[in-house]
Amino acid sequence: MKTNLVTDLIGSKKIIIYGAGRIGKQVLLALRPCGRTPEFFWDKNAATIGASIDDVSIFEPNFDFIPQNLRNEYSVIITVAAKDVGRRIGNDLASLDYNVIYDRETINTFIYKTCEVAVADGTFVFNLETCRTCPVPTTDGQASCDIFNGYLVNLAGGAESTQTKAEKLIIPRLGLLIGNKCNLCCNGCNHLVDLYKPGEAQFLKTSDLLYDIARVSKEADLINKVVVVGGEAFLHPDLQEILRRLLDLPKIGFVQIITNGAVKPKDPSLFKLLGNERIIVEISGYGSELSARLSQSVQEFQAQLREYNVSHHYLGTLQWFDFGNFSKRPYSEAEHKRVYETCCSVSNDIWDGRLYKCSRSAIGTHLGHLPDFHGDYVDLRQHSGAELRQKLIQFFENKGPEACLHCNGASSTSVIEAGKQVPRFQIHQQ
Secondary structure, three states: OOOHHHHEEEEEOOOEEEEHHHHHHHHHHHHHHHHHOOOOEEEOHHHHHEEOOOOEEOOOOOOOOHHHHHHHEEEEOOOOOOOOHOOOOOOHHHOOOEEEEEOHHHHHHHHHHHHHHHHHOOOOOOOOHHHHHOOOHHHOOOOOHHHHHHHHHHHOOOOOOHHOOOOEEEEEEEEOOEEEEOOEEEEOOOHHHHHHOOOOOOOOHHHHHHHHHHHHHHHHHEEEEHHHHHEOHOOOOOOOHHHHHHHHHOOOEEEEEOOOOOOOOOOHHHHHHHHHOOOEEEEOOOOHOOHHHHHHHHHHHHHHHOOOOOOOEEEEEOOEEEOOOOOOOOOHHHHHHHHHOOOOOOOOOOEEEEEEOOOHHHHHHHOOOOOOOHOOOOOOOOOHHHHHHHHHHHHOOOOOOOOHHHHOOOOOEEEEOOEEEOOOOOOOOO
């Protein structure tokens, strides 16, 4: 049965995975139980990623590497996170006579079915670190993996009622922006740190943060994960209390903290808390863009995480999408929809009492760069009970936020260096 999963998708063709990131790794994991191993990965950042992943070599893309008369013997699975970019790469490969699979729904179905078979035959082992990076639970912003949700229900208290409700509100990801103070100032920061004037950056009040997230938790049936982010999260003086209270809230599966890793906490009790099985630390790595001093701090921080057995992941980030300035684009209705549906930055972020689709929308509105689009967010302090629940459902069903008309979206032609340091308070250029 496992073999049939691959046969149905690919047949007997040789496999190349384009993209050695989180989705590519998930495809590799799904192929292995089926007795199939890719020939190699293609990834434009191969020189930085390393020579191989689980003994599968990684090469820079070279579409001429396979002779044209042999290309029909290969299937290239496109696993680039940005759907629009993946589609363009797939079209380029198809024009060169490669068999191509880039439809995310098809790829996700294959990954899910592999896990489903493993559950049925008793060989599935739930691993939070592996499963949280899987693309299946967040397909089109929906929590579509009942396997993942089922295990998270066991982690989260008070979530048992999800099995009995006809219309479930399962939130795959909820961002909690706890402030915008940061020790770095990166060009094109999605949280717009480079646009703040001196003295504007702030930490949000801990009581307000916890009040806002508790209101969502009360009305949701399950929140797969809460992502704590700044600015720089480890600068917040009450981070430990925030994390402890988040773990106490009902119906939250796990907590992820995003950091640049260059701030070294001194309190051992914080590291002990970070060792909780429901906390994962993700370090955004910017490599040579950081000074030698800050790079050393990142290494020391990772050593401390290992010492306290903290689940953590170093994400070597090389490029960001350039979302451009805040002027309104002349998108057609179809283009507007595409910008939203192909964006990899929809993060459902809470900022100062409002739930926005992304941090750019939240902070852009806060700074006055975007109009106050009332239909783009939910005011968590204005609504409560059944009314708030309905507002949340409508929010997640909204596939055309007005803020997307003021953004480039995820485009392969608009990328910038990740983590490049710039003077504070600069204005993005288109």
